[in-house]
Amino acid sequence: MKALNQVAVDIPRSGIRSILDEAANYRDVVHLEIGQPDFPTPAHIIEAAHKALLDGFTGYSPNAGLPSVRKAFADYLMKTHNIEVSADQIxxxxxxxxxxxxxxMATLNPGDEVxxxxxxxxxxxxxxxxMHAVSVPYRLDVSKHGFSLNVEHIESLITEKTKAIVLxxxxxxTGMVATSDQVEALVAVAxxxxxxxxxxxxxxxxxxxxRHVSPLSFxxxxxxxxxxxxxxxxxxxxxxxxxxxxPKRISPLMAKLQEAYCSCAPTVSQKAAEAALVGEQTCVEAMREAYRQRVEYACALCEQMNIEYVRPSGAFYLMVKLPNHISMTSDDFALALVKSVQLAVAPGSTFGSQGEGFVRLSLCCSESIIKEGLQRLHKVFANPSVLR
Ligand SMILES: Cc1ncc(COP(=O)(O)O)c(C=O)c1O
Structure with a gap:
C-alpha cells in the first residue's frame, strides 16, 4: 500500500479525547471536559426545522447557503454588532x-505561517x-484578572512568511476578551x-x-x-x-470551496438557523445569564477552596492553575484525576505550551455538578497522594 497523508497521520490526538476514553471506564464521572452547551436547542428553532423538512428543504442548497439565511445573518450582524456587510459577503x-x-483553504499556501x-x-x-502551512503560537499574557492580548508581541512575530493572524x-x-483598542490595533497591524x-x-x-468588538467593525x-x-x-x-x-472580492472563492468538501451546510439546519436569527433573542439572553452565573459561582467556590484560577470575561470555561506541589504535566494530572476521583477536565497543554500548568473546566453543566467537580479537585489538591 502507498503511504497515507503523513501530515494527517502525524497530527496529535486531542488530550481531551484521551480523557473521554478513560472516563468511559468509570461510573459517576463528573464531566467538565467538553465544551458542549447543555441547554436543549430552543423549541421554536426545532419547530422551524420540522416545518422546513415538511416543506421540502431536504436537498442541497447553493454552495454559499440559502439566500434568505445569508440575508438573515447580515441583518443579525447589523442588529447585534452594528456591522454593515452585504449578504453576498456571507x-x-x-x-x-x-x-x-x-x-x-482560501488563503494558505504550503509553508505559509499563521x-x-x-x-x-x-x-x-x-x-x-x-494545509501544509505552519502555526506560529503567540502568547496571551496572564494575571489573576485574566488572560489578555498583547498586540505588540503579535506584531513582533510577523515575518515574510506570515499570511494570517487568528484572533x-x-x-x-481562556475566556479572554480583547478590548476595542486592541482589536483596532490588531486590524491596523494586519x-x-x-x-x-x-x-x-x-x-x-x-x-x-x-461588549463584543469584532475586527469587522473596523x-x-x-x-x-x-x-x-x-x-x-x-x-x-x-x-x-x-x-x-x-471581503467581497474573496467570498465567491469561499463559496466555490464549499463544493470541494461539503457542497453546502445542511439545508434543514440552515432553515433552523434562519429561525434562530430572525426570532426572539430572549433564549440567547437567558443562556448567557446562566453561563455568567455559573462562572461567578465557580470563581466564588475556587476562592473559598483556595483554588487558583484565572477569571474569564467571556465564553464558558475556567482555567484552573495546578498548585506548585503537583509536579505532573497537565496531561498526566488530568488522566490521574479521572482514574482517582472520576473528575474529567481538559489538560491545559492541549491548548498549547502556555496552557501547561493549567486544567480547563467547562461550565456547561448545573451548579451542583460544578460544585461536585470543584470539591473533587480540592480534595486532590489538598492530598495529591490519592492520585493513581
Ligand atoms: C474557539 C472555537 N472556535 C470554533 C469552534 C467550532 O464551533 P462549531 O461547532 O461552530 O464548529 C469552537 C467549538 O468549540 C470553539 O471553541
Whole structure:
C-alpha cells in the first residue's frame, strides 16, 4: 500500500479525547471536559426545522447557503454588532469549524505561517497543518484578572512568511476578551503587514460584562474574515451551522470551496438557523445569564477552596492553575484525576505550551455538578497522594 497523508497521520490526538476514553471506564464521572452547551436547542428553532423538512428543504442548497439565511445573518450582524456587510459577503458553513477550514483553504499556501493564540483552540493547529502551512503560537499574557492580548508581541512575530493572524475573542479556553483598542490595533497591524486577520467569533454572544468588538467593525471589506457559529449562541452544536463573513472580492472563492468538501451546510439546519436569527433573542439572553452565573459561582467556590484560577470575561470555561506541589504535566494530572476521583477536565497543554500548568473546566453543566467537580479537585489538591 502507498503511504497515507503523513501530515494527517502525524497530527496529535486531542488530550481531551484521551480523557473521554478513560472516563468511559468509570461510573459517576463528573464531566467538565467538553465544551458542549447543555441547554436543549430552543423549541421554536426545532419547530422551524420540522416545518422546513415538511416543506421540502431536504436537498442541497447553493454552495454559499440559502439566500434568505445569508440575508438573515447580515441583518443579525447589523442588529447585534452594528456591522454593515452585504449578504453576498456571507457564506453559510458547517459550523465555525467549517468556516475556519474554508478560510485556511482560501488563503494558505504550503509553508505559509499563521499566528495562533497560545493557549488557544487546538483545531486551528490541526487545520493549518492539513494545509501544509505552519502555526506560529503567540502568547496571551496572564494575571489573576485574566488572560489578555498583547498586540505588540503579535506584531513582533510577523515575518515574510506570515499570511494570517487568528484572533479568538471571546476565547476558548481562556475566556479572554480583547478590548476595542486592541482589536483596532490588531486590524491596523494586519493592514500594515498585508496579512489576513481571521477572527473566530464563535462566542460573540458569550460576554459577561464587556461588549463584543469584532475586527469587522473596523474593516468590513478589507482583509478580515469573521467566523461565527450557531453552536454556542443558540445551543445548536449538532446542527452544524456557522457563517463566514469575507471581503467581497474573496467570498465567491469561499463559496466555490464549499463544493470541494461539503457542497453546502445542511439545508434543514440552515432553515433552523434562519429561525434562530430572525426570532426572539430572549433564549440567547437567558443562556448567557446562566453561563455568567455559573462562572461567578465557580470563581466564588475556587476562592473559598483556595483554588487558583484565572477569571474569564467571556465564553464558558475556567482555567484552573495546578498548585506548585503537583509536579505532573497537565496531561498526566488530568488522566490521574479521572482514574482517582472520576473528575474529567481538559489538560491545559492541549491548548498549547502556555496552557501547561493549567486544567480547563467547562461550565456547561448545573451548579451542583460544578460544585461536585470543584470539591473533587480540592480534595486532590489538598492530598495529591490519592492520585493513581
Ligand atoms: C474557539 C472555537 N472556535 C470554533 C469552534 C467550532 O464551533 P462549531 O461547532 O461552530 O464548529 C469552537 C467549538 O468549540 C470553539 O471553541
Amino acid at each position: 457564506v453559510v458553513t458547517v459550523g465555525a469549524m467549517g468556516a475556519l477550514f474554508n478560510a485556511f 499566528l495562533v493564540p497560545n493557549p488557544g483552540y487546538p483545531n486551528y493547529r490541526m487545520a493549518i497543518s492539513l 479568538n475573542s471571546p476565547s476558548n479556553p 493592514h500594515r503587514h498585508h496579512v489576513y486577520l481571521i477572527s473566530d467569533e464563535a462566542y460573540d454572544q458569550m460576554l459577561f460584562s464587556a 474593516d468590513p471589506d478589507g482583509n478580515v474574515f469573521g467566523m461565527y457559529s450557531c453552536s454556542k449562541t443558540y445551543s445548536m452544536a449538532g446542527w452544524r451551522v456557522g457563517f463566514i463573513v469575507a
